[in-house]
Amino acid sequence: MGQAVRTTKLKLDFGPRHRGGMNTGKREYLWATADVLTRARAFYLDFFLAHPEKLSEKVRYFSEKRGEWRERLLSSDELLTWAESQTVATAEHPDPLPGWDFRLRFAGMPVVYRRSLIKDAIGRVRSYLSNLARWETSGKKRGKPGRPDPANHPTLYAGAIQLELEGLDRKDAFLRVKVYDGASWVWENYPVKRGKWQAERLGEEGWEIQSPKLVLRRRSAELHVPQVRGVRARKVEEAKKDPGLVTVAVDLNVKNLAVITVRQHGLIVRSLFVRDQGLDHHRYLHMKLVSKHQWQSGRPVKGERSDGRLWRHVHRTNEDFAHKVSRVIVDICAQYPGSVLIFERLRRPRSKGEGKSRRLNRKLANQIRGLVRDYARRFSLRGGQRVKERGGKLFACPVCGYEANDDFNASCNLHHSFYRELHWELQKTGGSRPACHRAGGISAQEGHPDDGAPCPHADGHARKVVGL
Numbered sequence: 001m002g003q004a005v006r007t008t009k010l011k012l013d014f015g016p017r018h019r020g021g022m023n024t025g026k027r028e029y030l031w032a033t034a035d036v037l038t039r040a041r042a043f044y045l046d047f048f049l050a051h052p053e054k055l056s057e058k059v060r061y062f063s064e065k066r067g068e069w070r071e072r073l074l075s076s077d078e079l080l081t082w083a084e085s086q087t088v089a090t091a092e093h094p095d096p097l098p099g100w101d102f103r104l105r106f107a108g109m110p111v112v113y114r115r116s117l118i119k120d121a122i123g124r125v126r127s128y129l130s131n132l133a134r135w136e137t138s139g140k141k142r143g144k145p146g147r148p149d150p151a152n153h154p155t156l157y158a159g160a161i162q163l164e165l166e167g168l169d170r171k172d173a174f175l176r177v178k179v180y181d182g183a184s185w186v187w188e189n190y191p192v193k194r195g196k197w198q199a200e201r202l203g204e205e206g207w208e209i210q211s212p213k214l215v216l217r218r219r220s221a222e223l224h225v226p227q228v229r230g231v232r233a234r235k236v237e238e239a240k241k242d243p244g245l246v247t248v249a250v251d252l253n254v255k256n257l258a259v260i261t262v263r264q265h266g267l268i269v270r271s272l273f274v275r276d277q278g279l280d281h282h283r284y285l286h287m288k289l290v291s292k293h294q295w296q297s298g299r300p301v302k303g304e305r306s307d308g309r310l311w312r313h314v315h316r317t318n319e320d321f322a323h324k325v326s327r328v329i330v331d332i333c334a335q336y337p338g339s340v341l342i343f344e345r346l347r348r349p350r351s352k353g354e355g356k357s358r359r360l361n362r363k364l365a366n367q368i369r370g371l372v373r374d375y376a377r378r379f380s381l382r383g384g385q386r387v388k389e390r391g392g393k394l395f396a397c398p399v400c401g402y403e404a405n406d407d408f409n410a411s412c413n414l415h416h417s418f419y420r421e422l423h424w425e426l427q428k429t430g431g432s433r434p435a436c437h438r439a440g441g442i443s444a445q446e447g448h449p450d451d452g453a454p455c456p457h458a459d460g461h462a463r464k465v466v467g468l
Helices: 024-050 076-087 111-138 196-202 236-240 279-297 308-334 356-383 406-418
Strands: 002-011 058-063 068-073 174-180 185-191 213-216 221-231 246-252 256-264 267-275 340-344 386-390 394-396 403-405 424-426 432-434
Touching (some): 246 406, 267 406, 279 308
Antiparallel strands (some): 246 256, 256 267
């Protein structure tokens, strides 16, 4: 049983007042609300960092599935109850811990806001402590994780927002939000830009609406409403037993952003190359300019960032291409219901002594590969596909003479790896590699994609076939 997640964005109207936009006072309320919630989140971050032993505390429970007593960490709900008992004065706990009285600092804050902040702080502190412990055991001197940042978009639980789906397609659509006006918490109406498809999307059957987030920007504000739906799909091991199973393999690269091959009944029935359309060169020129500016400005000042607009343009371009490539992958998967989507295992690129601009470009190129994989995996779950991750542009077999595009052959090899059709052996230096690998700049494939079966000369290749 999987889960698909999507987000529907409702834009608040920041237009002129005479055109139906909100007044400046209500805008200030939104910023004041975000500011007080950030300070309250910092309060609970400091509280949990001052009590790290509670986050690692374990309790015993009886597992009915295994029929034995086991241990587990405290759940987020249990930690929330404990945190409220230590920081909020109630009839059962009238005396909070000294110096940790929440109501003394944030009087009148609604309970729903406080609990959303506690849940957020628990996740951030737990992530920070686990990363810190991993860094300490690694013995590295650099790369120490920083303290969690309290800034985040406010999450609006039930009781902090009122949203009627029926009226979103009207011109005078509004939503009610509980905001902080500088002195108290009040309900205010905020105009929403008209959008018929948002109302249809939010009201679509089978999708459950979760707590939305209020995303504030300099000149705009949006309400991001997440929706979830359960997805049923066969397990991978069960799907392998189906003789008609369709596998869609995707090899992610730099120039060829994605090479997609579809295999059924042991044959490659479809292949598609998604080009970068000059993205790599375009991005390299920008990184060259950034590197030049950094060299001219000398040692950077802490807290200052150079070429902010240029970096935003590069990141937006990467996001745009990642969404477009993932859409192509998802559309192909939608044509083969119940198919298995296979990705290569992405690894961090290693520096080979290039210049700074080229290193930056390679880093961003690897980021877009990760974005394509993540977006495709997310969207493919909506259609019921299972996602499996596996880990010179010419392949030439020196024995049989077979030649194929490097990226195309790598995509076909993902099918062979999924069905375990390749022979792997341990290296003398440790680790594992396929029985055939790249040597001397001449590449050969592990299996001919034309017939979908391993190369009949695999044993005679002298281990010179390219692996994954």
